[in-house]
Amino acid sequence: MTFRILAIAMLTSLVAACSHLRAPSAEPVAAEAPPVVIMVGLDGLRFDAIDRHEAPNLRALAARGTRPERMVSAMPTKTFVNFYTLATGLYPEHHGMVSNSPYDRRLDETFSNSGGSPQDPRWWGGEPIWITAEQQGLRSHIMFWLGSEVEIDGTRPTIWHPYEHEKPYEERIDEVLTWFDAPVAEQPRFAAVYMDHVDTVLHTNGVGTPQEAEAVARVDALVGQLIAGLEARGVMERTTLLIVSDHGMVDVSTERTIMIDTLADLDGLHIDEFASRYSPGPESFIMGYGDEATVERIHAELQDAHPHMTAYRRQDMPEHWHFDHPDRGPDLFVLADPGWLIITSETDPENPYFTSLRATHGFDNLDETMGATFIGAGPIFPQGSRPAAFENVNVYGLIACALDLEPAPTDGSAEEVERITGGRCPAE
Known part of the structure; x- marks a missing residue:
């Protein structure tokens, strides 16, 4: 054009x-x-x-x-x-920046804003x-x-x-x-x-x-x-x-949280959001990477597991999202409703990042x-x-x-x- x-x-x-x-x-x-x-x-x-x-x-x-x-x-x-x-x-499916710290399954690396990633052309499409x-x-x-x-x-x-x-x-x-x-x-x-x-x-x-x-x-x-x-x-x-x-x-609240590991066994799923330096969560979404059997098992466990959370396999994501990058699109995407947060049983309830969080983003773009x-x-x-x-x-x-x-x-x-x-x- x-x-x-x-x-x-x-x-x-x-x-x-x-x-x-x-x-x-x-x-x-x-x-x-x-x-x-x-x-x-x-x-x-x-x-x-x-x-x-x-x-x-x-x-x-x-x-x-x-x-x-x-x-x-x-x-x-x-x-x-x-x-x-x-x-x-x-869209992110074409430029590759599918999150603030995307994981690349081909490279088996995670983008790090504090490292050399901002000047590494491998990350930027x-x-x-x-x-x-x-x-x-x-x-x-x-x-x-x-x-x-x-x-x-x-x-x-x-x-x-x-x-x-x-x-x-x-x-x-x-x-x-x-x-x-x-x-x-x-x-x-x-x-x-x-x-x-x-x-x-x-x-x-x-x-x-x-x-x-x-x-x-x-x-x-x-x-x-x-x-x-x-x-x-x-x-x-x-x-x-x-x-x-x-x-x-x-706005979000510690009263509106979803403890995801009590709803499904997440073993075998690589989740970068839960590798945070703060603690696992709170997150508006998580991106999971794993083999087909693991993804199918966890997806089945999470389906209808909570009224304010939806789990999507890669092939089921809404078309308007446009972030299915070939190397960085997640195999499983779990999204909270606006105003809700995903945590785990290991999330520290006294962590200042968690206790001071009053508003956030990352929810459905529509x-x-x-x-x-x-x-x-x-x-x-x-x-x-x-x-x-x-x-x-x-x-x-x-x-x-x-x-x-x-x-x-x-x-x-x-x-x-x-x-x-x-x-x-x-x-x-």
């Missing part, structure tokens, strides 16, 4: 109108300065968070562009799964949008986006950073803005920055709490900081700004509580539009359209991209 921007004339006039502005470097912003896309990842920002809490900058941005009803996350609704789906336009941009001559500058540390097909982003969890969010925004202090030819055409704040706060405080309101206010202020800096540099007029999250959140945020403002988006929900595999196509890139093959839909943009990115 090929996407093209139909609003070039409008963009050119906007840039020309503001061509008297000067970047801090005092370099004139040429009327023909090219379009820019900046994607901001806000971990855990549920689709309705800015309706439930004050968020003036995000609301104003949505009023200038589009804010679909919600964005449907890839399954499982975990951070690594979805931020890499956003980057590649692929597909072509992220920054690689597409670089291969077509457009600079990309990336701050902490999942998958941006690895070289793919001999290519890296022009600027990238190993992940630093403790780097202050304000400093992240400041660094993004410095990228636009450079001469236009040295500025990124695609930029991305990631912040975990909302997710981190909600895990230990819950949905609808004052702490969630404070977290939303903080990321809203950071977006405001970014917009103000772009406006001061005369860049905002030629920028498509995307605000995306990876998943929603739902459940509304797992809905993610998407806000897009720029030339390809109709002002003030509120289209129906769409899948996050289409974000890659939106970026390709905004930058006039020839996209790599994805699982996205050209018709969906056309719908979200009100026809400004026509399907061909």
